[in-house]
Amino acid sequence: MNWNIENIRIENPVVSAPLAGISDKAYRILAREHGCGLIHTEMVSEMGLVYGNKKTAELTDLDGEMQPVSVQLFGSDPHALGKAGRILQERGVRLIDFNMGCPAPKIVRNGEGSALMANPELASRAFGTLVESVDIPVTVKIRKGFTPDQINAVDIARRMESLGASAVTVHGRTRDQFYSGTADWDIIRQVVQAVRVPVIGNGDVFSPEAAEDMIRQTGCTAVMVARGSFGNPWLFGQIADHLAGRVVSLPSMDSRRDTAIRHLELVVRFKGETIGIKEMRKQMAWYMKGFRGAAVYRDRVNNSRTLDEMIALVREFFDRQAEE
Numbered sequence: 001m002n003w004n005i006e007n008i009r010i011e012n013p014v015v016s017a018p019l020a021g022i023s024d025k026a027y028r029i030l031a032r033e034h035g036c037g038l039i040h041t042e043m044v045s046e047m048g049l050v051y052g053n054k055k056t057a058e059l060t061d062l063d064g065e066m067q068p069v070s071v072q073l074f075g076s077d078p079h080a081l082g083k084a085g086r087i088l089q090e091r092g093v094r095l096i097d098f099n100m101g102c103p104a105p106k107i108v109r110n111g112e113g114s115a116l117m118a119n120p121e122l123a124s125r126a127f128g129t130l131v132e133s134v135d136i137p138v139t140v141k142i143r144k145g146f147t148p149d150q151i152n153a154v155d156i157a158r159r160m161e162s163l164g165a166s167a168v169t170v171h172g173r174t175r176d177q178f179y180s181g182t183a184d185w186d187i188i189r190q191v192v193q194a195v196r197v198p199v200i201g202n203g204d205v206f207s208p209e210a211a212e213d214m215i216r217q218t219g220c221t222a223v224m225v226a227r228g229s230f231g232n233p234w235l236f237g238q239i240a241d242h243l244a245g246r247v248v249s250l251p252s253m254d255s256r257r258d259t260a261i262r263h264l265e266l267v268v269r270f271k272g273e274t275i276g277i278k279e280m281r282k283q284m285a286w287y288m289k290g291f292r293g294a295a296v297y298r299d300r301v302n303n304s305r306t307l308d309e310m311i312a313l314v315r316e317f318f319d320r321q322a323e324e
């Protein structure tokens with residue numbers, strides 16, 4: 001089930017998504033430990049890298065992580081993108097992804113992210129310059145189009161391939177849709193038909209069965225998982241197991257408890273206690289979602305002030321589930 005992006009070997013067809021505010025070092029370590037084949041960072045700004053912004057540098061720090069990890073860049077200034085690409089390459093990054101999908105108004109107003117879908121000329125200059133500036137493979141993540149009247153994923157994918165894209169990820173939604181409605185997998189199939197490089201399908205993969213369906217319906221090489229992994233890193237390995245014909249196992253309560261605590265401890269190790277416990281509030285809510293008493297414990301977790309307090313609550317929550 002392994003595949004390649006150029007010379008980079010990827011063990012299985014499961015890819016974790018670039019996720020701003022989520023796919024930090026702790027998330028990436030957990031994704032890898034749970035069997036994900038290819039992992040993405042949060043999106044980072046080309047200008048942040050060029051101007052040596054400390055926060056941007058932190059976002060791209062892959063120290064101690066198992067490869068392959070792809071750093072996702074966003075921006076639209078060709079020159080700055082080229083420079084940012086070289087900076088990443090010099091720091092030892094082996095794979096770069098270019099963001100042409102972000103729907104956030106702030107990003108779109110700057111002509112970046114999904115706005116590039118509606119501006120193929122600039123998209124081509126930006127992506128082409130990035131590819132030419134580095135020796136490492138560069139991939140691109142696109143949407144179906146910008147609006148329902150501008151469905152151009154196939155055209156954009158072809159353009160980016162001709163400029164040297166080593167793989168294309170297609171999220172089957174327009175920018176208008178943000179993350180609502182259902183993803184259109186047929187557009188993924190159309191892109192698969194149109195290009196020769198590997199296509200990573202993305203949108204609404206919440207189960208191993210959905211991953212299999214997506215591959216069957218579209219012919220994509222790999223599937224990218226975003227929201228399905230929230231509080232649920234087991235999904236990566238479950239998809240890999242299912243696709244390889246192995247038995248899929250469900251995590252025990254002990255495993256849920258230990259993983260949630262490990263996630264928390266990793267975030268605190270990398271970001272410090274104050275930021276760490278604050279950032280982990282939403283993640284803990286995801287780990288606890290669907291279990292008895294989740295709402296009550298979510299509030300208690302949100303009010304906890306120290307790492308020890310949060311750990312004790314998470315422990316108590318999952319131990320109670322196991323007892324009942």
Ligand SMILES: Cc1cc2nc3c(=O)[nH]c(=O)nc-3n(C[C@H](O)[C@H](O)[C@H](O)COP(=O)(O)O)c2cc1C
Nearest residue numbers: 017018019020042043099171203204205225226227
């Ligand atoms: C909180 C959040 C942050 C995201 N951040 C990024 C990002 O930094 N770069 C990117 O290309 N897509 C980003 N996305 C989009 C996802 O990578 C993915 O394309 C989308 O969620 C669809 O996949 P899913 O149906 O598996 O969730 C983000 C999505 C969410 C929900």
